[in-house]
Amino acid sequence: MSGLECSEVLYSYILKHSDVLRWDSFYYLQEFLRNEQVLQYRNHCILGKLKNTTILSFGAYSLNNFIEYLDEGVPFIRCVDMRDGLIDTEKLTHISETAHTLLYKSEVFPNTILLSMSGSIGNVALSLPTWKYPINSNQDIAKIRINGDINSYYVYSFLRTKYGQNFMQREARGSVQQHVFLSQIEQMKIPVFSDSFYDAIEKTDKKGFLCSEQAKNTYAAAETFLLSSIHLDGFNPSAKNTAVKSFAVAQKNARWDAEYYQEKYDEIEEKIKDFEYTTAYNLLSSNNKNYTPDDAQKYTYIELSNIESNGSVNDNCTVEKGRDLPTRARRQVMTDDVIISSIEGSLNSCAIIPSNYNKALCSTGFYIMKSSKINSESLLLLFKSYPVQMLMKRGCNGTILSAISNDELKRVFIPVPNKNTQQEIAAKIRRSFALQEEGKRLLKAATRAVEIAIEEDESAATAYLKEETGNAD
DSSP states (O other): OTTOOOOOOOHHHHHHHSSSOOOOGGGGOHHHHHHHHHHHTSOEEEGGGSTTEEEEOOOOGGGGGGOOOBSSSEEEEOGGGEETTEEOGGGOEEEOHHHHHHTGGGEEOTTOEEEEOBSSTTOEEEOOTTSOSOEEEOTTEEEEEEOSSSOHHHHHHHHHSHHHHHHHHHHOBOSSSOBOOHHHHTTOEEEOOOHHHHHHHHHHHHHHHHHHHHHHHHHHHHHHHHHHHTTOTTOOOOOOOOOOOOHHHHHHHTOOOGGGGOHHHHHHHHHHTTSOEEEGGGGBOGGGSOOOOOTTSEEEEEOGGGBOTTSOBOSOOEEEEGGGSOTTEEEEOOTTOEEEEOBGGGTTOEEEOOGGGTTOEEETTEEEEOOSSSOHHHHHHHHHSHHHHHHHHHHEEOSSSOEEOHHHHTTOEEEOOOHHHHHHHHHHHHHHHHHHHHHHHHHHHHHHHHHHHHHSOHHHHHHHHHHHHTTOO
Protein backbone atom coordinates (compact mmCIF):
# COMPACT_ATOMS: atom_id res chain seq x y z
CA MET A 1 0.00 0.00 0.00
CA SER A 2 3.03 2.27 -0.03
CA GLY A 3 2.11 5.54 -1.76
CA LEU A 4 -1.56 4.53 -2.02
CA GLU A 5 -4.54 5.88 -0.12
CA CYS A 6 -7.29 3.72 1.33
CA SER A 7 -10.61 4.75 2.89
CA GLU A 8 -12.95 2.42 4.76
CA VAL A 9 -16.64 3.34 4.89
CA LEU A 10 -19.77 1.48 5.94
CA TYR A 11 -22.02 -0.01 3.29
CA SER A 12 -24.95 1.76 4.99
CA TYR A 13 -23.13 5.10 4.50
CA ILE A 14 -22.83 4.43 0.77
CA LEU A 15 -26.52 3.59 0.48
CA LYS A 16 -27.88 6.67 2.20
CA HIS A 17 -25.27 9.31 1.54
CA SER A 18 -26.09 10.37 -2.03
CA ASP A 19 -29.13 10.51 -4.30
CA VAL A 20 -27.25 8.06 -6.56
CA LEU A 21 -25.03 5.18 -5.50
CA ARG A 22 -21.38 6.29 -5.66
CA TRP A 23 -18.93 3.39 -5.88
CA ASP A 24 -15.99 5.38 -7.26
CA SER A 25 -13.02 5.65 -4.91
CA PHE A 26 -12.58 9.38 -5.65
CA TYR A 27 -15.83 10.12 -3.81
CA TYR A 28 -14.35 8.62 -0.64
CA LEU A 29 -10.97 10.35 -0.59
CA GLN A 30 -9.79 10.84 2.98
CA GLU A 31 -9.69 14.62 2.59
CA PHE A 32 -13.33 14.67 1.48
CA LEU A 33 -14.37 12.46 4.39
CA ARG A 34 -12.45 14.65 6.88
CA ASN A 35 -14.05 17.80 5.51
CA GLU A 36 -17.48 16.24 5.78
CA GLN A 37 -16.87 15.18 9.36
CA VAL A 38 -15.62 18.63 10.38
CA LEU A 39 -18.76 20.29 9.00
CA GLN A 40 -21.05 17.57 10.37
CA TYR A 41 -19.96 18.18 13.95
CA ARG A 42 -20.04 21.97 13.70
CA ASN A 43 -23.22 24.00 13.94
CA HIS A 44 -24.43 24.27 10.36
CA CYS A 45 -27.42 24.79 8.11
CA ILE A 46 -28.36 23.37 4.72
CA LEU A 47 -27.97 25.88 1.88
CA GLY A 48 -31.22 24.95 0.14
CA LYS A 49 -33.20 25.33 3.39
CA LEU A 50 -32.10 28.86 4.24
CA LYS A 51 -34.96 31.37 4.45
CA ASN A 52 -35.68 33.37 1.29
CA THR A 53 -32.96 31.57 -0.64
CA THR A 54 -33.29 30.59 -4.31
CA ILE A 55 -30.87 28.48 -6.35
CA LEU A 56 -31.52 28.56 -10.09
CA SER A 57 -29.98 27.98 -13.50
CA PHE A 58 -31.91 28.54 -16.71
CA GLY A 59 -32.69 24.87 -16.78
CA ALA A 60 -33.03 23.73 -20.37
CA TYR A 61 -30.01 23.28 -22.62
CA SER A 62 -32.37 23.50 -25.62
CA LEU A 63 -32.74 27.21 -24.90
CA ASN A 64 -29.18 27.61 -26.22
CA ASN A 65 -30.73 27.38 -29.68
CA PHE A 66 -32.30 30.80 -29.09
CA ILE A 67 -29.06 32.49 -28.07
CA GLU A 68 -26.97 34.48 -30.50
CA TYR A 69 -23.82 35.99 -29.07
CA LEU A 70 -23.43 39.69 -29.88
CA ASP A 71 -20.81 42.40 -29.44
CA GLU A 72 -23.37 44.63 -27.72
CA GLY A 73 -26.54 44.04 -25.74
CA VAL A 74 -27.19 42.41 -22.36
CA PRO A 75 -23.90 41.15 -20.81
CA PHE A 76 -23.84 37.35 -20.65
CA ILE A 77 -21.60 35.65 -18.08
CA ARG A 78 -20.10 32.24 -18.91
CA CYS A 79 -18.04 29.90 -16.77
CA VAL A 80 -14.86 30.97 -18.62
CA ASP A 81 -15.44 34.55 -17.43
CA MET A 82 -15.07 33.53 -13.76
CA ARG A 83 -11.60 33.38 -12.21
CA ASP A 84 -10.08 33.96 -8.76
CA GLY A 85 -13.47 34.89 -7.32
CA LEU A 86 -14.03 37.66 -9.88
CA ILE A 87 -15.71 38.21 -13.24
CA ASP A 88 -13.49 39.22 -16.16
CA THR A 89 -15.83 41.90 -17.48
CA GLU A 90 -13.49 42.78 -20.35
CA LYS A 91 -14.19 39.51 -22.17
CA LEU A 92 -17.95 39.23 -21.66
CA THR A 93 -20.11 38.44 -24.66
CA HIS A 94 -23.69 39.76 -24.98
CA ILE A 95 -27.18 38.58 -25.92
CA SER A 96 -30.27 40.37 -27.22
CA GLU A 97 -33.08 41.77 -25.05
CA THR A 98 -35.35 39.08 -26.51
CA ALA A 99 -33.01 36.27 -25.43
CA HIS A 100 -32.61 37.92 -22.02
CA THR A 101 -36.40 37.90 -21.52
CA LEU A 102 -36.58 34.25 -22.57
CA LEU A 103 -33.85 33.32 -20.07
CA TYR A 104 -35.53 35.01 -17.10
CA LYS A 105 -34.43 32.23 -14.72
CA SER A 106 -30.77 33.01 -15.34
CA GLU A 107 -30.97 36.77 -14.84
CA VAL A 108 -28.28 38.01 -12.48
CA PHE A 109 -29.29 40.48 -9.78
CA PRO A 110 -27.03 42.41 -7.38
CA ASN A 111 -25.47 40.26 -4.63
CA THR A 112 -26.14 37.01 -6.50
CA ILE A 113 -23.58 34.26 -5.91
CA LEU A 114 -22.50 32.67 -9.21
CA LEU A 115 -21.23 29.10 -8.97
CA SER A 116 -19.89 27.11 -11.93
CA MET A 117 -21.54 23.66 -12.18
CA SER A 118 -19.68 22.37 -15.26
CA GLY A 119 -16.30 22.76 -16.94
CA SER A 120 -14.26 24.62 -14.33
CA ILE A 121 -16.46 23.28 -11.54
CA GLY A 122 -16.47 25.35 -8.37
CA ASN A 123 -15.49 28.73 -9.81
CA VAL A 124 -17.26 31.38 -7.74
CA ALA A 125 -18.12 35.04 -8.22
CA LEU A 126 -20.46 37.60 -6.66
CA SER A 127 -22.43 40.16 -8.66
CA LEU A 128 -21.84 43.63 -7.25
CA PRO A 129 -24.34 46.47 -6.75
CA THR A 130 -22.00 48.75 -8.74
CA TRP A 131 -22.42 46.76 -11.97
CA LYS A 132 -24.66 47.97 -14.76
CA TYR A 133 -27.74 45.78 -15.06
CA PRO A 134 -29.51 43.85 -16.63
CA ILE A 135 -27.06 40.92 -16.80
CA ASN A 136 -27.66 37.29 -17.73
CA SER A 137 -25.65 34.06 -17.45
CA ASN A 138 -25.45 30.61 -19.00
CA GLN A 139 -26.99 27.29 -18.01
CA ASP A 140 -23.83 25.97 -16.31
CA ILE A 141 -23.84 28.66 -13.62
CA ALA A 142 -25.97 28.31 -10.50
CA LYS A 143 -27.47 31.58 -9.32
CA ILE A 144 -27.72 31.65 -5.50
CA ARG A 145 -29.72 34.50 -4.00
CA ILE A 146 -29.79 34.81 -0.22
CA ASN A 147 -32.06 37.30 1.55
CA GLY A 148 -32.29 35.98 5.07
CA ASP A 149 -30.29 34.28 7.78
CA ILE A 150 -26.76 34.56 6.31
CA ASN A 151 -25.34 37.28 4.10
CA SER A 152 -24.23 36.44 0.56
CA TYR A 153 -20.66 37.68 1.11
CA TYR A 154 -20.08 35.06 3.79
CA VAL A 155 -21.51 32.24 1.64
CA TYR A 156 -19.40 33.48 -1.31
CA SER A 157 -16.26 33.26 0.85
CA PHE A 158 -17.25 29.85 2.22
CA LEU A 159 -17.67 28.48 -1.31
CA ARG A 160 -14.09 29.56 -2.02
CA THR A 161 -12.70 27.64 0.97
CA LYS A 162 -11.31 24.13 0.63
CA TYR A 163 -14.57 22.91 2.18
CA GLY A 164 -16.75 24.51 -0.49
CA GLN A 165 -14.37 23.62 -3.31
CA ASN A 166 -13.93 20.00 -2.18
CA PHE A 167 -17.70 19.59 -1.92
CA MET A 168 -18.09 20.67 -5.56
CA GLN A 169 -15.23 18.46 -6.79
CA ARG A 170 -16.55 15.49 -4.83
CA GLU A 171 -20.12 15.81 -6.08
CA ALA A 172 -19.17 16.15 -9.75
CA ARG A 173 -20.48 13.30 -11.89
CA GLY A 174 -20.44 12.36 -15.57
CA SER A 175 -18.21 10.43 -17.92
CA VAL A 176 -17.38 12.96 -20.66
CA GLN A 177 -17.90 16.37 -19.07
CA GLN A 178 -18.54 16.33 -15.36
CA HIS A 179 -21.39 18.31 -13.85
CA VAL A 180 -22.84 19.21 -10.45
CA PHE A 181 -26.62 19.56 -10.24
CA LEU A 182 -28.74 22.07 -8.35
CA SER A 183 -30.16 19.31 -6.16
CA GLN A 184 -26.64 18.56 -4.91
CA ILE A 185 -25.77 22.23 -4.28
CA GLU A 186 -28.98 22.60 -2.25
CA GLN A 187 -27.67 19.93 0.18
CA MET A 188 -24.41 21.75 0.93
CA LYS A 189 -23.69 22.25 4.63
CA ILE A 190 -22.92 25.88 5.53
CA PRO A 191 -21.27 26.48 8.95
CA VAL A 192 -23.16 28.88 11.18
CA PHE A 193 -21.44 31.72 13.03
CA SER A 194 -22.40 35.04 14.61
CA ASP A 195 -23.73 38.04 12.70
CA SER A 196 -20.64 40.01 13.72
CA PHE A 197 -18.40 37.45 11.99
CA TYR A 198 -20.54 37.56 8.85
CA ASP A 199 -20.24 41.35 8.91
CA ALA A 200 -16.44 41.15 9.22
CA ILE A 201 -16.25 38.84 6.20
CA GLU A 202 -18.56 41.13 4.23
CA LYS A 203 -16.47 44.18 5.09
CA THR A 204 -13.26 42.46 3.96
CA ASP A 205 -14.81 41.18 0.74
CA LYS A 206 -16.17 44.64 -0.06
CA LYS A 207 -12.71 46.14 0.38
CA GLY A 208 -11.33 43.49 -1.95
CA PHE A 209 -13.98 44.14 -4.58
CA LEU A 210 -13.44 47.89 -4.30
CA CYS A 211 -9.71 47.46 -4.95
CA SER A 212 -10.48 45.32 -8.01
CA GLU A 213 -12.90 47.93 -9.37
CA GLN A 214 -10.36 50.71 -8.75
CA ALA A 215 -7.73 48.65 -10.57
CA LYS A 216 -10.00 48.43 -13.64
CA ASN A 217 -10.77 52.15 -13.51
CA THR A 218 -7.09 53.07 -13.20
CA TYR A 219 -6.22 50.85 -16.15
CA ALA A 220 -9.04 52.39 -18.23
CA ALA A 221 -7.74 55.87 -17.35
CA ALA A 222 -4.28 54.88 -18.60
CA GLU A 223 -5.78 53.62 -21.88
CA THR A 224 -7.71 56.85 -22.39
CA PHE A 225 -4.65 58.95 -21.60
CA LEU A 226 -2.49 57.04 -24.08
CA LEU A 227 -4.96 57.28 -26.95
CA SER A 228 -5.52 60.96 -26.23
CA SER A 229 -1.77 61.62 -26.31
CA ILE A 230 -1.49 60.14 -29.83
CA HIS A 231 -4.80 61.67 -31.01
CA LEU A 232 -6.55 58.34 -31.43
CA ASP A 233 -9.15 58.72 -28.67
CA GLY A 234 -12.64 58.43 -30.09
CA PHE A 235 -11.23 57.40 -33.45
CA ASN A 236 -13.93 55.97 -35.74
CA PRO A 237 -12.42 54.37 -38.83
CA SER A 238 -14.18 54.33 -42.17
CA ALA A 239 -16.84 51.67 -42.66
CA LYS A 240 -16.25 51.66 -46.42
CA ASN A 241 -15.62 48.09 -47.56
CA THR A 242 -14.13 48.70 -50.99
CA ALA A 243 -10.67 49.91 -51.97
CA VAL A 244 -8.59 50.14 -55.15
CA LYS A 245 -4.95 48.99 -54.94
CA SER A 246 -2.41 48.33 -57.63
CA PHE A 247 -1.26 44.84 -58.55
CA ALA A 248 2.26 45.87 -57.52
CA VAL A 249 1.12 46.65 -53.96
CA ALA A 250 -0.65 43.30 -53.60
CA GLN A 251 2.36 41.51 -55.01
CA LYS A 252 4.73 43.29 -52.65
CA ASN A 253 2.59 42.43 -49.62
CA ALA A 254 1.88 38.89 -50.85
CA ARG A 255 -1.69 39.48 -49.74
CA TRP A 256 -4.60 39.07 -52.15
CA ASP A 257 -7.53 39.11 -49.70
CA ALA A 258 -9.83 42.14 -50.06
CA GLU A 259 -10.20 42.59 -46.28
CA TYR A 260 -6.50 43.45 -46.03
CA TYR A 261 -6.93 46.63 -48.09
CA GLN A 262 -9.95 48.27 -46.43
CA GLU A 263 -9.59 52.02 -45.99
CA LYS A 264 -9.81 51.89 -42.18
CA TYR A 265 -6.31 50.42 -41.99
CA ASP A 266 -4.85 53.22 -44.13
CA GLU A 267 -6.56 55.77 -41.90
CA ILE A 268 -5.00 54.27 -38.77
CA GLU A 269 -1.55 54.22 -40.35
CA GLU A 270 -1.85 57.85 -41.42
CA LYS A 271 -2.83 58.86 -37.88
CA ILE A 272 0.17 57.01 -36.42
CA LYS A 273 2.54 58.56 -38.97
CA ASP A 274 1.76 61.99 -37.48
CA PHE A 275 4.03 60.94 -34.62
CA GLU A 276 7.38 59.25 -34.23
CA TYR A 277 6.72 55.58 -34.90
CA THR A 278 8.35 52.21 -35.35
CA THR A 279 7.11 48.77 -36.33
CA ALA A 280 6.16 45.80 -34.17
CA TYR A 281 8.94 43.83 -35.85
CA ASN A 282 11.55 46.31 -34.59
CA LEU A 283 10.35 45.70 -31.03
CA LEU A 284 10.96 41.95 -31.08
CA SER A 285 13.26 40.79 -28.30
CA SER A 286 16.24 38.56 -29.04
CA ASN A 287 14.50 35.98 -26.80
CA ASN A 288 12.12 35.05 -29.63
CA LYS A 289 14.41 32.19 -30.59
CA ASN A 290 13.73 28.72 -29.23
CA TYR A 291 15.00 27.86 -25.77
CA THR A 292 15.62 24.22 -24.84
CA PRO A 293 14.68 23.57 -21.20
CA ASP A 294 16.79 21.34 -18.99
CA ASP A 295 14.96 18.05 -18.41
CA ALA A 296 15.65 17.98 -14.66
CA GLN A 297 15.09 21.68 -13.90
CA LYS A 298 11.74 23.10 -12.81
CA TYR A 299 10.28 25.99 -14.79
CA THR A 300 7.26 28.23 -14.49
CA TYR A 301 5.25 27.97 -17.70
CA ILE A 302 3.02 30.86 -18.83
CA GLU A 303 0.20 30.16 -21.28
CA LEU A 304 -2.82 32.04 -22.59
CA SER A 305 -5.04 31.13 -19.64
CA ASN A 306 -2.58 32.86 -17.29
CA ILE A 307 -2.96 36.28 -18.92
CA GLU A 308 -5.32 38.71 -17.16
CA SER A 309 -7.32 41.28 -19.13
CA ASN A 310 -5.31 44.17 -17.62
CA GLY A 311 -2.00 42.73 -18.80
CA SER A 312 -0.81 41.06 -15.61
CA VAL A 313 0.13 37.39 -15.20
CA ASN A 314 -1.91 35.46 -12.64
CA ASP A 315 -0.47 33.06 -10.10
CA ASN A 316 -1.99 29.92 -11.63
CA CYS A 317 0.95 29.19 -13.92
CA THR A 318 2.13 25.60 -14.29
CA VAL A 319 5.40 24.60 -12.60
CA GLU A 320 6.95 21.49 -14.14
CA LYS A 321 10.31 19.92 -14.85
CA GLY A 322 11.61 20.53 -18.35
CA ARG A 323 10.93 16.95 -19.44
CA ASP A 324 7.24 17.30 -18.53
CA LEU A 325 6.58 20.62 -20.26
CA PRO A 326 4.67 20.72 -23.56
CA THR A 327 6.78 21.11 -26.69
CA ARG A 328 5.40 24.64 -27.22
CA ALA A 329 7.09 25.84 -23.99
CA ARG A 330 10.13 27.15 -25.83
CA ARG A 331 10.38 30.91 -25.14
CA GLN A 332 12.25 32.21 -22.08
CA VAL A 333 11.11 35.57 -20.74
CA MET A 334 12.78 38.15 -18.52
CA THR A 335 11.44 40.74 -16.09
CA ASP A 336 9.55 43.58 -17.86
CA ASP A 337 9.37 41.74 -21.18
CA VAL A 338 5.99 42.20 -22.86
CA ILE A 339 4.48 39.06 -24.37
CA ILE A 340 1.98 39.37 -27.21
CA SER A 341 -0.23 36.55 -28.46
CA SER A 342 0.22 35.85 -32.17
CA ILE A 343 -3.08 33.93 -32.55
CA GLU A 344 -5.94 35.84 -34.16
CA GLY A 345 -8.60 34.92 -31.62
CA SER A 346 -6.45 36.04 -28.68
CA LEU A 347 -4.39 38.97 -29.98
CA ASN A 348 -5.55 40.98 -26.97
CA SER A 349 -3.80 38.56 -24.59
CA CYS A 350 -0.73 40.65 -23.75
CA ALA A 351 1.15 40.88 -20.47
CA ILE A 352 4.17 42.35 -18.69
CA ILE A 353 6.43 39.75 -17.10
CA PRO A 354 6.75 40.44 -13.34
CA SER A 355 10.03 39.96 -11.48
CA ASN A 356 8.87 36.73 -9.82
CA TYR A 357 8.52 35.16 -13.28
CA ASN A 358 11.98 36.13 -14.48
CA LYS A 359 13.39 33.31 -16.66
CA ALA A 360 9.99 31.62 -16.86
CA LEU A 361 8.98 29.95 -20.12
CA CYS A 362 6.07 30.92 -22.32
CA SER A 363 4.39 29.36 -25.31
CA THR A 364 5.74 29.76 -28.84
CA GLY A 365 2.33 31.29 -29.53
CA PHE A 366 3.65 34.51 -27.98
CA TYR A 367 5.97 37.15 -29.36
CA ILE A 368 8.33 38.72 -26.80
CA MET A 369 8.70 42.50 -27.08
CA LYS A 370 11.35 44.79 -25.57
CA SER A 371 12.29 48.38 -26.37
CA SER A 372 14.83 50.96 -25.23
CA LYS A 373 12.54 53.76 -26.49
CA ILE A 374 9.17 52.62 -25.10
CA ASN A 375 8.72 51.41 -21.52
CA SER A 376 6.98 48.13 -20.83
CA GLU A 377 3.74 49.66 -19.55
CA SER A 378 3.34 51.83 -22.65
CA LEU A 379 4.18 48.88 -24.91
CA LEU A 380 1.48 46.85 -23.20
CA LEU A 381 -1.19 49.52 -23.69
CA LEU A 382 -0.16 50.16 -27.28
CA PHE A 383 -0.47 46.52 -28.27
CA LYS A 384 -3.81 46.22 -26.47
CA SER A 385 -5.17 49.46 -27.94
CA TYR A 386 -7.97 49.33 -30.50
CA PRO A 387 -5.98 50.85 -33.42
CA VAL A 388 -2.97 48.52 -33.04
CA GLN A 389 -5.24 45.54 -32.44
CA MET A 390 -6.90 46.29 -35.78
CA LEU A 391 -3.55 46.35 -37.57
CA MET A 392 -2.54 43.11 -35.87
CA LYS A 393 -5.81 41.45 -36.87
CA ARG A 394 -5.36 42.59 -40.47
CA GLY A 395 -1.97 40.91 -40.55
CA CYS A 396 -3.25 37.48 -39.50
CA ASN A 397 -3.44 34.73 -42.09
CA GLY A 398 -3.60 30.96 -42.25
CA THR A 399 -6.30 28.39 -42.85
CA ILE A 400 -6.36 26.13 -39.78
CA LEU A 401 -4.96 28.47 -37.11
CA SER A 402 -4.84 32.10 -38.21
CA ALA A 403 -1.87 34.01 -36.77
CA ILE A 404 0.33 37.01 -37.51
CA SER A 405 3.76 36.31 -38.97
CA ASN A 406 7.11 38.09 -38.56
CA ASP A 407 6.74 39.59 -42.02
CA GLU A 408 3.36 41.07 -41.15
CA LEU A 409 4.79 42.57 -37.95
CA LYS A 410 6.93 44.73 -40.22
CA ARG A 411 3.70 46.37 -41.41
CA VAL A 412 2.20 46.99 -37.97
CA PHE A 413 3.02 50.61 -37.09
CA ILE A 414 3.53 51.45 -33.40
CA PRO A 415 3.57 55.12 -32.28
CA VAL A 416 6.28 56.19 -29.83
CA PRO A 417 4.78 58.36 -27.04
CA ASN A 418 6.95 61.07 -25.51
CA LYS A 419 8.81 60.36 -22.27
CA ASN A 420 6.42 62.30 -20.01
CA THR A 421 3.47 60.41 -21.41
CA GLN A 422 5.26 57.10 -20.91
CA GLN A 423 6.11 57.93 -17.30
CA GLU A 424 2.50 58.77 -16.48
CA ILE A 425 1.26 55.60 -18.17
CA ALA A 426 3.79 53.53 -16.22
CA ALA A 427 2.60 55.05 -12.93
CA LYS A 428 -1.05 54.30 -13.72
CA ILE A 429 -0.41 50.71 -14.83
CA ARG A 430 1.73 49.96 -11.77
CA ARG A 431 -1.01 51.42 -9.59
CA SER A 432 -3.59 49.25 -11.37
CA PHE A 433 -1.51 46.11 -10.83
CA ALA A 434 -0.98 46.95 -7.14
CA LEU A 435 -4.71 47.50 -6.60
CA GLN A 436 -5.53 44.25 -8.34
CA GLU A 437 -3.12 42.29 -6.13
CA GLU A 438 -4.44 43.97 -2.99
CA GLY A 439 -7.99 43.09 -4.01
CA LYS A 440 -7.06 39.43 -4.49
CA ARG A 441 -5.18 39.40 -1.18
CA LEU A 442 -8.20 40.71 0.73
CA LEU A 443 -10.59 38.22 -0.88
CA LYS A 444 -8.19 35.40 0.00
CA ALA A 445 -7.94 36.71 3.56
CA ALA A 446 -11.73 36.53 3.94
CA THR A 447 -11.70 32.97 2.60
CA ARG A 448 -8.91 31.91 4.93
CA ALA A 449 -10.70 33.51 7.89
CA VAL A 450 -13.74 31.31 7.22
CA GLU A 451 -11.48 28.24 7.18
CA ILE A 452 -9.92 29.27 10.51
CA ALA A 453 -13.36 29.78 12.04
CA ILE A 454 -14.35 26.28 10.92
CA GLU A 455 -11.16 24.60 12.10
CA GLU A 456 -10.58 26.61 15.28
CA ASP A 457 -13.10 29.23 16.38
CA GLU A 458 -14.50 32.66 15.58
CA SER A 459 -12.09 34.54 17.84
CA ALA A 460 -9.03 33.09 16.08
CA ALA A 461 -10.55 33.90 12.70
CA THR A 462 -11.41 37.46 13.76
CA ALA A 463 -7.88 38.03 15.07
CA TYR A 464 -6.43 36.75 11.79
CA LEU A 465 -8.74 38.99 9.78
CA LYS A 466 -7.85 42.04 11.84
CA GLU A 467 -4.14 41.41 11.31
CA GLU A 468 -4.57 40.90 7.54
CA THR A 469 -6.80 43.92 6.97
CA GLY A 470 -5.33 46.38 9.45
CA ASN A 471 -3.84 48.47 6.62
CA ALA A 472 -6.59 47.88 4.09
CA ASP A 473 -8.81 50.85 4.95
